[in-house]
Amino acid sequence: MEDRDTVLGKALAILRAFGPADSVLPLAELVRRTELPKGTVHRVAGDLVHHRLLDKTAHGYRLSGGLFELGLRAATERTLLELAMPFLQDLYERTHETVHLGVREGHEVVYITKIGGHRQAKAPSRTGGRMPMHCTALGKVLLAYAGEDEQAAVLTGPLERRTPHTVIAPGILRRQLARTIETGVAYEREESTPGLLCVAAPVLKPDGRTVVAAISVTGPVGRFRPESHETAVRAAAAALGSTLARRGR
Amino acid sequence: MEDRDTVLGKALAILRAFGPADSVLPLAELVRRTELPKGTVHRVAGDLVHHRLLDKTAHGYRLSGGLFELGLRAATERTLLELAMPFLQDLYERTHETVHLGVREGHEVVYITKIGGHRQAKAPSRTGGRMPMHCTALGKVLLAYAGEDEQAAVLTGPLERRTPHTVIAPGILRRQLARTIETGVAYEREESTPGLLCVAAPVLKPDGRTVVAAISVTGPVGRFRPESHETAVRAAAAALGSTLARRGR
DNA sequence: AAGAGCGTACCGCTGAGCGGAACGCCGATG
């Protein structure tokens, strides 16, 4: 999967060895995960510390602030985030539920940001994290507007059953996607996480066909009725769409 | 400044050649900024593309989504961001002005996040960006609680005059910092950007001495009266402080 | 006391990385 034969490859193998949940990893753990020789990991990790991509603590290594800073220079994601923020705020203020902004990356959703209050539903999504497309509202929206082949690739591939409600039948899923194109929204009902509901709408280019990103509102089963936020989400997404069209790209 | 003799050094020189404002840089520009041989930049940039840290476009290279994703795995910043979000939301909802969360990194402030609505004052701060400490409310708070030597280092060093209001007299600045410790807030009045006012408060560890981060509210001269948000900012920062103390680190 | 697992240090071999040079392609200039 990764190219472990070049210095850069090794360096990245080490950096990517950190999962979203990991905070500090000891050298030995990095060796295990990267499957690189111990000496090598030691040296490269040392270099990475020197370059401010890793911090060295008493208990091991940790991704450093330098990396955080660098990552936020990525132009497209950052611009999207900055332009979207006001709309996401509006949406949050109107709903007081967890609001997500995500884009498609390969066959998964990547969360650009996640905003919420104290009462937010405990979702597994994390800023900068990934989730499968077939079991999230955000993912379904992004998939619905993705290219034919992209869509087919995901539907054909194995669809992980995350909860009893996860839709793993390609047929049903395909129908949901078709309906998403018609209505302009997608739903998730406890398909990725028990107890969670979600509505999402696409942020489109002016052509009305290409997705740039998607916005969603998530809440817990019980007090939360996703249908009642359908219009708000759609409006926010549409508004962001036109803003993007107006300014630069 | 940078170590250009190792592969990693070159790679980082290239990545860091992208300023906060740059979106796409052509090869030639990278060569100019990094002062590396053309052939070398070409090759390394190619490798970086292969490793999903750069995107190659028709007009040059661009920091890619892979980097964004990686950066957001940095544990400390991300945890801080996640735990802070609800408090920042509250603060925004109460004030409807631009809200910042920042930490100290070296002799500057790094913005972890920035949230605001449509009417937000056009501040130069950007998520992931840097600003000097001596002319921002966030910076003054962070500096006030930083170690003696750290504080001295900044005050001794050259203090850039950003606007006619920038305080560049170490004496006055030191008094402001002292006062910040007493009152628990710092102000900025058009010291970094004309037309902008700002209040900030420290997020402290339980010991009440060590700063972890700082929160601020920014608004435009005219409608915005920073004093009236002093309590709200202080409350938000304090609340975040206790939350951090409770959970994990 | 023995052992397992860790982080660190050493060091000689070698091919990955290096970068100067040359090329072909524009678009600006005269």
Added chain:
DNA sequence: CATCGGCGTTCCGCTCAGCGGTACGCTCTT
């Protein structure tokens, strides 16, 4: 239309940065 400067790309032989097996010393656990 000819020239030229700046661009991105490719090539290739030299060499030293990177490599990783080995060994050591430390701290826990058994």
